[in-house]
Every structure is written in structure tokens, then in C-alpha cells.
Amino acid sequence: MxxxxxxxxxxxxxxxxxxxxxxxxxxxxxxxxxxxxxxxxxxxxxxxxxxxxxxxxxxxxxxxxxxxxxxxxxxxxxxxxxxxSSRNSEVIHAGIYYPPNSLKALLCVRGRELLYNYCCEHDIPHSQIGKLIVATGSSEIPKLSHLKDLGTKNGVVGLRMLEGFEAMRMEPELQCVKALLSPLSGIVDTHxxxxxxxxxxxxxxxxxxxxxxxxxxxxxxxxxxxxxxxxxxxxxxxxxxxxxxxxxxxxxxxxxxxxxxxxxxxxxxxxxxxxxxxPAYYARGCYFTLSNTRVAPFSHLIYPIPEEGGLGVHVTLDLDGQVKFGPDVEWINGRDDITGFLNKFDYAVSGERVERFYPEIRKYYPSLREGSLEPGYAGIRPKISGPKQPPGxxxxxxxxxxxxxxxxxxxxxxxxxxxxxxxxxxxxxxxxxxx
Incomplete structure (x- = not known):
């Protein structure tokens, strides 16, 4: 070239x-x-x-x-x-998770507006399906309230705290004690x-x-x-x-x-x-897809409370209706410069990792059947903060x-x-x- x-x-x-x-x-x-x-x-x-x-x-x-x-x-x-860019959840985020006035907060909110407008003007496949961030135990409710406060300070409109029964009425397969509804979240065909x-x-x-x-x-x-x-x-x-x-x-x-x-x-x-x-840190995340299901169990994105290194193993729907769960977080060592320039990272998804997914997903989706998850794909996040460090x-x-x-x-x-x-x-x- x-x-x-x-x-x-x-x-x-x-x-x-x-x-x-x-x-x-x-x-x-x-x-x-x-x-x-x-x-x-x-x-x-x-x-x-x-x-x-x-x-x-x-x-x-x-x-x-x-x-x-x-x-x-x-x-x-x-x-x-x-x-x-091709190994992520393809989610349009509203701007909830980030400290007020941080670049992530400011550029996510502005970027979301620009992205929705661009998709509409250029006929890019996308859908504003909304998101539920869920608390599955009483100890998580203060964290959910904190996320609502962050999102409000960042200028995210339409956020609403739901009681568990309200969220489960919207999503009958869901189990939670409270949920934060983000109507501005969505999905996009990244390619x-x-x-x-x-x-x-x-x-x-x-x-x-x-x-x-x-x-x-x-x-x-x-x-x-x-x-x-x-x-x-x-x-x-x-x-x-x-x-x-x-x-x-x-x-x-x-x-x-x-x-x-x-x-x-x-x-x-x-x-x-x-x-x-x-410094450069690398967080590898695997996705698994839901198999043998004609109808998706959820119509919204479903997210747990964020975990160290990521937003937790969440439910993502693509525009074809396929359901995927992920990503998890696996901290990996960096590679030498040339290997990094060539993107020679390991993107294989080991079927053995699925055993870690079932208990995490069943916290909010208890009827997930054993054997219903299949290996999907993996991505690597380019981080500047590592394990046990606050997000950068x-x-x-x-x-x-x-x-x-x-x-x-x-x-x-x-x-x-x-x-x-x-x-x-x-x-x-x-x-x-x-x-």
C-alpha cells in the first residue's frame, strides 16, 4: 500500500x-x-x-x-x-457512568447526539432500545442511585429509577430489586x-x-x-x-x-x-451468544452494576435479534511493540470460560438454561489504568x-x-x- x-x-x-x-x-x-x-x-x-x-x-x-x-x-x-472497533458491544451509551466534566462524560453525551443524528441522516442501522441497569440485591441500590446522580449531572435526560416489579413487568425474564432506566441508550451496526x-x-x-x-x-x-x-x-x-x-x-x-x-x-x-x-494495560473480554432461542428473552439492554475493569457481563441485542452476553474482564500482559502494531493478540474464546458466565448472568436472568451459551468473540480494551485502580x-x-x-x-x-x-x-x- x-x-x-x-x-x-x-x-x-x-x-x-x-x-x-x-x-x-x-x-x-x-x-x-x-x-x-x-x-x-x-x-x-x-x-x-x-x-x-x-x-x-x-x-x-x-x-x-x-x-x-x-x-x-x-x-x-x-x-x-x-x-x-469490531470487537465490542456495539452499544450507544447515554453518558451515565463517568465523572462529571470528564472527557468521557462530555464526549459521550455530545457523541451520542451526533451519532444518532448521523445514523438517521445516513440510514445507518441502529435502534434506541433503551437500557436497564439492575440491582440484584439491596447492597447494590446505593450504587444504582449514584449512577443516576452521575448521569443527571452529565446532562443525561429521561433517567428513571424503577422498583423491581416495574422493571420485571417490562422484562418478565428479569430478576432485580431495583433498576435504572436509560431510554437514550441504543445499539448500532458498527461496520x-x-x-x-x-x-x-x-x-x-x-x-x-x-x-x-x-x-x-x-x-x-x-x-x-x-x-x-x-x-x-x-x-x-x-x-x-x-x-x-x-x-x-x-x-x-x-x-x-x-x-x-x-x-x-x-x-x-x-x-x-x-x-x-x-502506561498501557489490556483487558480482554469474551462474549457468548444465546443459542436455541427463537425469541430474545429481553427487549432492552440489561446491565449489572459495573465491576472493576468494565461494565459487567451484560445483555446486548444486535440488530438481527441475536442475544450476546459479555464482556468479562481478563487482564493480560502487553506484547512487544511490533506484535502490538500487527494486532497479534489472542482473540480466541475458550469454551471453558463459559462456566464463569452462568452464575453472573443468573443473578439477573435466573432462567438461563445450562448449555445455552456458545462462544462468540473476544475484544481487548486499551486501558490506561490497571487492576485495583480507578478507571482512567x-x-x-x-x-x-x-x-x-x-x-x-x-x-x-x-x-x-x-x-x-x-x-x-x-x-x-x-x-x-x-x-
Missing amino acids: LERTLRFLKNRTGLIPSINKLSCQSFSTNIRGGITGGDQVAQEKVDCVVIGAGIVGIAAARELSLRGRYVLVLESASTFGTAT SLMLSLVGEAESSGTTFSYNTTAISGHIEGNQMQLYVTERTNLENSNGETPLHPQLVLIPKLVVNAAGLSAPALAKRFHGINHSIIP DFIIQGEEAHGIHGLVNLFGIESPGLTSSLAIAEYVADRYSRL
């Missing part, structure tokens, strides 16, 4: 007759991000580079291109949205959403370069220089010998929306203060934080990242599109 990148640059600048005729600079990068002497590598100036074609990267590229910027998206996978955003971005001048990876960079004259290579070079790397970039891009604006590998990539930008880069907020980090002109790092963009995606793009463009 570097050939497509070069065609993009030629169209924008008229300066690229061929990669072999460009002025060059000698350097390479090893697996640990160090700079060494090496073969000559072509350099070229560009306008905007977005690293990562997940939902947030796509939304940012679209927003910037709609504002007149020429955007190049670098994605190491063969297509868009192959990691966290259709991303496909639409990609189409709009491309129509506005964005170019997507797949199988193309930003592997490192350095600061020269207070400007970012990105080292880029084809995915096959990473796949063939032994992890020890220096890895040579095939192209150096000199952008006016870089948006690091690399998701799971965003912190690792930022640490490979030589000249950035590592102390401002948050989104981090949108510009020059004011790290001192590097034209660099925007997006860290910890987990749930509600899907809901917030259009608002995150708006936030980035409002603050940094003039660079």
Missing part, C-alpha cells in the same frame, strides 16, 4: 516522480525504537496523517477532511476497523457506520493506506517526522535486527489514533518526554502537554469510544485543525 501512499503524495504535492529519485536521509529504527545508521530513505512533506483506521481514526480523518485538510490514514491491517464514514472521508479527499505502519519517528526543528513501512516488513522482522523505514513523512499534523498500540508508538517518537505517556479518563494530548508542534496523541480510548467517536473527532479538529 505504500504505492498508494506515494500516489496520494504525488497528487497533493506534485513532487514525487518515483521513490528512488527523492532526496534522502540515512537512518533506520530498531525494534526498540532506537535510531541507527542505515539505507537512504525517501522523505516527503504532507498535510495531515492519522495513524489508525479504527472508528476514532476514521471519524477524525473525515472531520479534518471536511474542514479542508488533506488527510492520509495509515493502517497496518488490510482494512479498517479490525481491532477494538455500516465505519463504512459510511470511510466513504465520506474519501469523498472529501482522505486517502487510506492499508498494510502500512507508522513504526517510529523523531522530532526535528520541533516538527514530527514519521517512519513508515509496509506490514510485510514487520511480519518478517525477527525483533532484533534494525528495522528500516521505507518512507519518512513530514506532516503538519499527526493524530495518533492507534488504539491498542498508541502508547507504544508514542514512546517510539524520539524527542517526546516519556513521562507524559500513560480519555487522554487527548496536544502540544500543550508534550511540547511537540502538530502531534495529537489519543490514549485510553476504550468504552465509550464508539459512542464518542464523532465528538472526539470534533474535539480534535476544533483544537488542532489550524496547525
Whole structure:
């Protein structure tokens, strides 16, 4: 896909007759991000580079291109949205769970409004089916009240506390002592959403370069220089010998929306203060689907009280009526940088994990039959807080934080990242599109 990148640059600048005729600079990068002497590598100036074609990267590229910027998206996978963006609950969150005035609260509420409007205007499959957050014991009622207070402070309208019998009248298969009704919550077809955003971005001048990876960079004259290579070079790397970039891009604006590998990539930008880069934690979550059921047992999303690392094993309905339960939380070790860039995480769902699901689900769905759950899929959440730590907020980090002109790092963009995606793009463009 570097050939497509070069065609993009030629169209924008008229300066690229061929990669072999460009002025060059000698350097390479090893697996640990160090700079060494090496073969000559072509350099070229560009306008905007977005690293990562997940939902947030796509939304940012679209927003910037709609504002007149020429955007190049670098994605190491063969297509868009192959990691966290395609391995989640596909829920449109209302904005309940997050501390008031946090980025998660502000961008979730704004993003939810933008997302519903976008889906309606572009015929994206979605449904505002509502959510019940349930207390299954009296000890959980204060936590439920706290969630209602948080949501109200965040500007979420329509929240209503229900007695158990009221909630169970709405959902006869449910068991609870109290529930919080969130009528603004919903579901969306994430792939259709991303496909639409990609189409709009491309129509506005964005170019997507797949199988193309930003592997490192350095600061020269207070400007970012990105080292880029084809995915096959990473796949063939032994992890020890220096890895040579095939192209150096000199952008006016870089948006690091690399998701799971965003912190690792930022640490490979030589000249950035590592102390401002948050630690990376990974929470793996499995989903199981309900089998042998013609009629879904629930018509709303059903969520338990949140747990450490996530929102609990909840009930999600997709637009085809399939019922899925998840995700659970399994803290996993990180991978080396290159493995992370290639998204070589383990996404297999072990059937043995289902034994942990049954008791959790039966707290609110006691009639769940043994043997009715089948392995579905797994996802990994890019967290910046680990076990026994309070949840982290989104981090949108510009020059004011790290001192590097034209660099925007997006860290910890987990749930509600899907809901917030259009608002995150708006936030980035409002603050940094003039660079």
C-alpha cells in the first residue's frame, strides 16, 4: 500500500516522480525504537496523517477532511476497523457512568447526539432500545442511585429509577430489586457506520493506506517526522535486527489514533518526554451468544452494576435479534511493540470460560438454561489504568502537554469510544485543525 501512499503524495504535492529519485536521509529504527545508521530513505512533506483506521481514526480523518485538510490514514491491517472497533458491544451509551466534566462524560453525551443524528441522516442501522441497569440485591441500590446522580449531572435526560416489579413487568425474564432506566441508550451496526464514514472521508479527499505502519519517528526543528513501512516488513522482522523505514513523512499534523498500540508508538517518537505517556494495560473480554432461542428473552439492554475493569457481563441485542452476553474482564500482559502494531493478540474464546458466565448472568436472568451459551468473540480494551485502580479518563494530548508542534496523541480510548467517536473527532479538529 505504500504505492498508494506515494500516489496520494504525488497528487497533493506534485513532487514525487518515483521513490528512488527523492532526496534522502540515512537512518533506520530498531525494534526498540532506537535510531541507527542505515539505507537512504525517501522523505516527503504532507498535510495531515492519522495513524489508525479504527472508528476514532476514521471519524477524525473525515472531520479534518471536511474542514479542508488533506488527510492520509495509515493502517497496518488490510482494512479498517479490525481491532477494538469490531470487537465490542456495539452499544450507544447515554453518558451515565463517568465523572462529571470528564472527557468521557462530555464526549459521550455530545457523541451520542451526533451519532444518532448521523445514523438517521445516513440510514445507518441502529435502534434506541433503551437500557436497564439492575440491582440484584439491596447492597447494590446505593450504587444504582449514584449512577443516576452521575448521569443527571452529565446532562443525561429521561433517567428513571424503577422498583423491581416495574422493571420485571417490562422484562418478565428479569430478576432485580431495583433498576435504572436509560431510554437514550441504543445499539448500532458498527461496520455500516465505519463504512459510511470511510466513504465520506474519501469523498472529501482522505486517502487510506492499508498494510502500512507508522513504526517510529523523531522530532526535528520541533516538527514530527514519521517512519513508515509496509506490514510485510514487520511480519518478517525477527525483533532484533534494525528495522528500516521505507518512507519518512513530514506532516503538519499527526493524530495518533492507534488504539491498542498508541502508547507504544508514542514512546517510539524520539524527542517526546516519556513521562507524559500513560502506561498501557489490556483487558480482554469474551462474549457468548444465546443459542436455541427463537425469541430474545429481553427487549432492552440489561446491565449489572459495573465491576472493576468494565461494565459487567451484560445483555446486548444486535440488530438481527441475536442475544450476546459479555464482556468479562481478563487482564493480560502487553506484547512487544511490533506484535502490538500487527494486532497479534489472542482473540480466541475458550469454551471453558463459559462456566464463569452462568452464575453472573443468573443473578439477573435466573432462567438461563445450562448449555445455552456458545462462544462468540473476544475484544481487548486499551486501558490506561490497571487492576485495583480507578478507571482512567480519555487522554487527548496536544502540544500543550508534550511540547511537540502538530502531534495529537489519543490514549485510553476504550468504552465509550464508539459512542464518542464523532465528538472526539470534533474535539480534535476544533483544537488542532489550524496547525
